[in-house]
Amino acid sequence: MDLYNVIAGLGVGLLVGVTGVGGGSLMAPILILLLGVTPITAVGTDLWFAAITKSVGGFIHHRHRGTDGGPDFQVVRRLCLGSLPAAGLTLWVLARTDTHAIKGGLILHALGVVLLLTAGATLLRPRLQRAAIRFRARSAARFHHLQPPLTVLAGALLGVMVTLTSVGAGALGAVILFGLYPLRLTTRKLVATDIVHAVPLTLVAGLGHLSLGNVDAPLLGGLLVGSIPGIIAGSLFASRASDRVLRPTLALVLVITGTRLLA
Numbered sequence: 001m002d003l004y005n006v007i008a009g010l011g012v013g014l015l016v017g018v019t020g021v022g023g024g025s026l027m028a029p030i031l032i033l034l035l036g037v038t039p040i041t042a043v044g045t046d047l048w049f050a051a052i053t054k055s056v057g058g059f060i061h062h063r064h065r066g067t068d069g070g071p072d073f074q075v076v077r078r079l080c081l082g083s084l085p086a087a088g089l090t091l092w093v094l095a096r097t098d099t100h101a102i103k104g105g106l107i108l109h110a111l112g113v114v115l116l117l118t119a120g121a122t123l124l125r126p127r128l129q130r131a132a133i134r135f136r137a138r139s140a141a142r143f144h145h146l147q148p149p150l151t152v153l154a155g156a157l158l159g160v161m162v163t164l165t166s167v168g169a170g171a172l173g174a175v176i177l178f179g180l181y182p183l184r185l186t187t188r189k190l191v192a193t194d195i196v197h198a199v200p201l202t203l204v205a206g207l208g209h210l211s212l213g214n215v216d217a218p219l220l221g222g223l224l225v226g227s228i229p230g231i232i233a234g235s236l237f238a239s240r241a242s243d244r245v246l247r248p249t250l251a252l253v254l255v256i257t258g259t260r261l262l263a
Helices: 003-019 025-032 039-062 075-098 099-137 140-165 170-178 187-211 219-236 243-262
Strands: none
Touching: 003 025, 003 219, 025 039, 025 099, 025 243, 039 099, 039 140, 039 219, 075 140, 075 187, 099 140, 099 170, 099 243, 140 170, 140 187, 170 187, 187 219
């Protein structure tokens, strides 16, 4: 087991534990830029990393169903109606793209764009939340009518992004959900819904990448060995960390990394 893989898992685990969502967006870029993993293998391995870690989180949140912190399964179903077929279609396109240079370049550029979007969502989240609440108050009937199809469409967008880049189910997914359900989902319920939806999405995408030979099992094992204590330590530190410092810092790191991938 490579020590660098364990250290990478530990670092991302710390970020996820401290930030809640958003920190996990850096796993694939770390694998590509720092550890020299090919883009397609980084995405496939990161999907399994996310599927395993979020399955644990999803199980914990599922046990709190019926409370304020439980997931909203109706919203999860709507997201899955869009995300799972979109993931399957994206996998089909990747399977038909034989040239590694084209496939690698496509993934690098898509990952860079999604990281920049994630940075914007992380930085502007409070403003986006307030705007969504104002729009909901002004056009309640129309907003309620549009919620189901827009949720399915949002799921499809997340399905493509996650399957192609392994990024998007966390910070972007949370912002999209709050924009669509600003009054229905409390913060705890939103996080639970986002995590529970990410489990089947990352599993489907991960199985597809596994069938394409894009998963490095030893690398995945090292990442998980480091991430588990990292998440625990990060969660303990989270209560002491200032959100006003964390959000802009994480957004800046995502912007720098996304720009580097697009260069």
